[in-house]
Amino acid sequence: MFNDPTSLSAYLASRRSGKPRDMVAPGPDRDQVAAMVEMAARTPDHGKLAPWRFVVIPPDRREAFAAMLEAAYLAERPEAKRLEIEAVRQFALQAPTLITVLSSPRDSHIPLWEQELSAGAAVMNLLHAANAHGFVGGWLTTWAAFSPAVLAGLGGRAGEKIAGFVFVGTPSRALDERPRPPLDLILSDWSG
Numbered sequence: 001m002f003n004d005p006t007s008l009s010a011y012l013a014s015r016r017s018g019k020p021r022d023m024v025a026p027g028p029d030r031d032q033v034a035a036m037v038e039m040a041a042r043t044p045d046h047g048k049l050a051p052w053r054f055v056v057i058p059p060d061r062r063e064a065f066a067a068m069l070e071a072a073y074l075a076e077r078p079e080a081k082r083l084e085i086e087a088v089r090q091f092a093l094q095a096p097t098l099i100t101v102l103s104s105p106r107d108s109h110i111p112l113w114e115q116e117l118s119a120g121a122a123v124m125n126l127l128h129a130a131n132a133h134g135f136v137g138g139w140l141t142t143w144a145a146f147s148p149a150v151l152a153g154l155g156g157r158a159g160e161k162i163a164g165f166v167f168v169g170t171p172s173r174a175l176d177e178r179p180r181p182p183l184d185l186i187l188s189d190w191s192g
């Protein structure tokens with residue numbers, strides 16, 4: 001069983017993202033999204049800077065969001081073929097709920113790297129919050145996360161970056177396992 005809710009350790013040992021393209025309704029309602037963002041904001045953050053923010057794409061703005069992405073894609077790749085453009089639209093329209101997370105570093109003595117790490121941690125926490133509400137989440141970036149036009153379209157300011165697009169919903173098919181690295185590859189004892 002994935003995302004086993006019976007205990008915190010059972011959940012963490014079985015945590016799994018959903019595939020956004022397989023997510024269907026229901027997704028979280030507006031109050032649940034707000035509660036999820038409050039949970040996500042309980043993230044380690046050196047200096048209490050809150051160097052991240054969340055931009056929800058409301059359901060009735062998803063079509064406009066798709067049009068914004070399509071225009072950004074076409075501006076960057078004027079030779080794009082119809083199938084590519086359709087894939088961009090599918091990306092924007094998949095899953096019931098979409099929350100973008102922006103890395104939003106402050107002018108501070110806290111290193112930028114630490115602030116950006118905190119943004120990644122906030123995304124991870126948002127995925128946990130989706131599971132805590134009985135949904136699954138999926139963290140995607142794709143070209144769109146690196147597009148200055150998409151960042152501007154989301155209201156991004158100078159210095160901000162798109163940390164991820166977090167899609168949330170209900171899986172339409174059973175989640176399957178993903179290979180995890182063997183412990184001996186990622187865990188070692190310092191030998192001095």
Ligand SMILES: Cc1cc2nc3c(=O)[nH]c(=O)nc-3n(C[C@H](O)[C@H](O)[C@H](O)COP(=O)(O)O)c2cc1C
Binds near residue numbers: 138141
């Ligand atoms: C920063 C970041 C960006 C990602 N972008 C994509 C993406 O664009 N497309 C994709 O298929 N998976 C992407 N992934 C991987 C998925 O979010 C997810 O981690 C993966 O499917 C494994 O799921 P898990 O959370 O159950 O380990 C990204 C992961 C991270 C950390």
